Amino acid sequence: MSADFAQVIATFSRRMRLRLADGDEVDARIKGKRLRPVCGDRVSAERIPNEDDWLITAIADRDNELTRPNLRGGVEVLAANVDQLVVVAAPEPVPDWFIVDRYVAAAEQMRVSATIVFNKTDLGTSAECAAELADYRRTGYPVLECSAASRTGLDELGAALAGHTALIVGQSGVGKSSLINVLMGGEEQRTAAISSKSGEGRHTTVNSVMLDLPDGGRVIDSPGVRDYAPAYASAAAVAAGFREIEGASSDCRFANCRHLQEPGCAVKAGVDSGAISARRYESYRRLLRLTEKLENQL
Ligand SMILES: Nc1nc2c(ncn2[C@@H]2O[C@H](COP(=O)(O)OP(=O)(O)O)[C@@H](O)[C@H]2O)c(=O)[nH]1
Ligand SMILES: [Mg+2]
Ligand SMILES: [Zn+2]
Incomplete structure (x- = not known):
């Protein structure tokens, strides 16, 4: 018996709880060492012969x-x-x-x-x-x-x-x-x-x-x-995480403005006028520094 697209509804280290397509909930182990399912994953699974446990054999592409x-x-x-x-x-x-x-x-x-x-x-x-x-x-x-x-x-x-x-x-x-x-x-x-x-x-x-x-x-x-710190692909991606900064950036003089010391920066102008929160802007700078530090280590 196998089930396409069961969903992982709980994880306990390498043991998982699955909800099958028909709504049944079962315990499951993971095939091999390489697969790393997480909560929310849609997975393929099959029943292990003569056991109550199921085996997760593949993880479907993630939306996010x-x-x-x-x-x-x-x-x-x-x-x-x-x-x-x-x-x-x-x-x-x-x-x-x-x-x-x-x-x-x-x-x-x-x-x-x-x-x-x-x-x-x-x-x-x-x-x-x-x-x-x-x-x-x-x-x-x-x-x-x-x-x-x-x-x-x-x-x-x-x-x-x-x-x-x-x-x-x-x-x-x-x-x-x-x-x-x-x-x-x-x-x-x-x-x-x-x-x-x-x-x-x-x-x-x-x-x-x-x-x-x-x-x-x-x-x-x-x-x-709780102690989460995101991994960003690039410094440019950081600005996309702050919608008011992303929104203002189209008016910056330079298309590749990082909104730090560049002349004609619409984001800095927004912070000065109070349209953009100075504290949120500080979060942006902190996250940018963290990301650049990470990039330099690669
Ligand atoms: N005063 C107060 N305490 C709360 C409230 N909600 C949770 N707590 C307490 O805050 C502490 C942490 O709660 P918990 O749900 O474990 O937080 P978690 O770590 O975010 O999951 C516990 O002692 C809760 O009783 C609330 O609305 N008011
Ligand atoms: Mg908790
Ligand atoms: Zn700028």
Whole structure:
């Protein structure tokens, strides 16, 4: 028996949970050492004779993938085939807006939508946070404010997720898993329990899991995303991650303007006039420096 285009819905190191085309869920191993399926992958799989396990034999071409550089100079894929990044921040831990900007830039690179979620509003929203959120809205990103603890803003979040396959990202501790838990109404634990039972303990460390939300839509929670730094192909690609910078750049004097010290730079002019956030511009410069450092190492 074989199934074309089963989908990986959870990963536990080299063990996977698959949803088959008919909706059945099975455990699977991976054929060979070379294949590296991730959550969201569509895969070919076949049942291993005389076993409950299935074997993943091939990975279908990905629509997109979220990647980060690994320590060995390669690239690690965190999830695939999503159509939305949900970038979560909160009053606690203290927001690192550079991380938010990197995820938003990653969404632009993947050509998927980015939605910003400010969780833990029960702790209050500082003027500084409110100003940053207003700036993302001005740039054109939807911003939802909610609290998993006091159950506010969750209908809006559920509606934003409906009809999408989203990857939820953000600093550790902002409440990603809590938000999903509340949206699932406790269903998440049930999923985890099934997996650990069938794997007899081998499944206890879940890397990533894709969950079906009650209001429709699916969301991938991946602990690996927290210290994410994207790998860019080129410095030019960095500007494409900042839509207001990309938008202004057509008015720069030089077509290859990097928006640093060049004369006639429309981006710098935009920062000076306040049309472009100076903080977002600083994120752009930081990401550009990181990318150029990486390029020089190659
Ligand atoms: N005050 C408050 N705490 C929250 C809220 N959501 C999550 N937390 C707490 O924040 C901590 C981290 O939550 P978790 O969901 O594990 O964050 P993750 O690392 O992003 O998945 C936990 O102690 C949660 O109880 C919220 O809306 N308000
Ligand atoms: Mg979590
Ligand atoms: Zn410029």
